Amino acid sequence: MATDLENLTDQMIVRRSKLQEWKQAQLDPYGHKYERTHSTQEIVQDFDKLEGETVSIAGRIMVVRGHGKASFADLMDGSGTIQLFIRINTVGEDLYHQYERLDIGDIIGVQGTVFRTKRGEISVEIVQFTLLSKSLRPLPEKWHGLKDVDLRYRMRYLDLIANPEVKDVFIARSKVIQGIRDYLLERGYLEVETPMLNTIAGGANARPFVTHHNALDMDLYMRIAPELYLKRLLVGGLEKVFEIGKNFRNEGMSTKHNPEYTSVEVYEAYGDADSMMVLTEELFAHLAKLVNGTTKINFQGQTVDLTPPWERIAMLDAIRKHSGVDLKALSETEAVAAAKERELDIPQGATKAQVINEFFDVFVEPKLVGPIFITDHPVEISPLAKRKADDPSVTDRFEPFIVGWEMANGFTELNDPIDQKERFLNQVEQRQAGDDEAHMMDEDYVMALEYGMPPAGGLGIGIDRLVMLLTNSPSIRDVLLFPHMRPR
């Protein structure tokens, strides 16, 4: 016991001794179900009706202002905060002294009378109270809150208590996900779930996490995208499907990347990239209105308006516009030379597609405040997208950019099994050449395509980034309740 106490701070020791006092008084410091009649917000809103009435509320004591034989406190529940008032004349000496032994952070249930103080503050005067949970550690400071970002992410519960506005971001996140689900369900899409434990990690260029199945004694990959499963469902005749869920990518972390992140992927048989672009811009505008009441976005000083339709420009045209170089007219060798002239960082023996990608990243991407669709990506970097009918070197693909970020990815789905197999073989070559983010061969998927997949449009949206955009959050960690952190 003594050794235990050595690790406790003075405040923790004090609170533990108060805990013992409650137990010795035959009072349970960890209470049970408590019937509430109102939330603190309801009392404030319906004060005119409730004045003089008895209510039951429950929450956490946040601030205490004692005055000898009377005392004030602020009680916080899920809806907000209300002031409590207690007077020795009303409750008697015993209960009053019990009340004085409470600490900031304790959770209590209160029965009391609604009234307004001389200074105009809507309050509840305590008639009876019950300790529902004794708090054994002091809360962060009442005025400055919890600022240490490390602690805020690692101890999100404290962040939520000390910085109530944090909750608004997660309410917005919930609205976005619910909004996407409602929007798609209303339009006849079927919500499905596909495996997160994969034998082949397909559907994206990314390094997977590896895990192990003991009974089968085999390694499995955590999925990097649900795409190939969802398109198998198109083969099976489910014509409009979507999945909201997590993907896992074994890559670096940044303000825009977390190893596990949430996406929605949507597929529509007999659609194409164009129908998916319309869906994207309408869905984004709808969600902005749902969360913020307007399609205008203010993100870290940049202003964009998501009202459809959004501008569209082919990737090569965008490069010509922003760099002055018309890569379409150049051969591979000429394109590589043009890149070297501009000191672009391209690998030895780079292909034209890699040069295009690099030109785009350097000259175009930073300028795309948007919203704007970049379309017609080179076939080499789009192994699951259908070629354009009038130009087989590019695909019928699009990526919307807003405030300079890629917010989604979509295309007309490649449903030619022979072309798909060649694309996979090409990826496997790149993999063998050392690109561990290149796609793996998926024979089973090719076989599914051989049975016949209807022409289709597909779309994937990064939900975390979308929530960042809609809540003006500069870091992905601000929109994840428990972002990935190194263990301490």
Add this chain to the structure above:
RNA sequence: GAGCCAUUAGCUCAGUCGGCAGAGCACCGGACUUUUAAUCCGGGCGUCCUGGGUUCGAAUCCCAGAUGGCUCACCA
């Protein structure tokens, strides 16, 4: 993975030139029956991120490491 910055009381932060470790809130004791960052009086509280080094003496200077933030690289 690289560069820059940060890490001091439960929380928010000062700490000058290398010379006794500080403040506010919180906590403890006292006063106070309508306060609201309540007020007033008194008090306690430290692995100065960790480990080395320089020095008579290190929170402070040097080296290595840990964690975090930002920027860059990779990616969505």
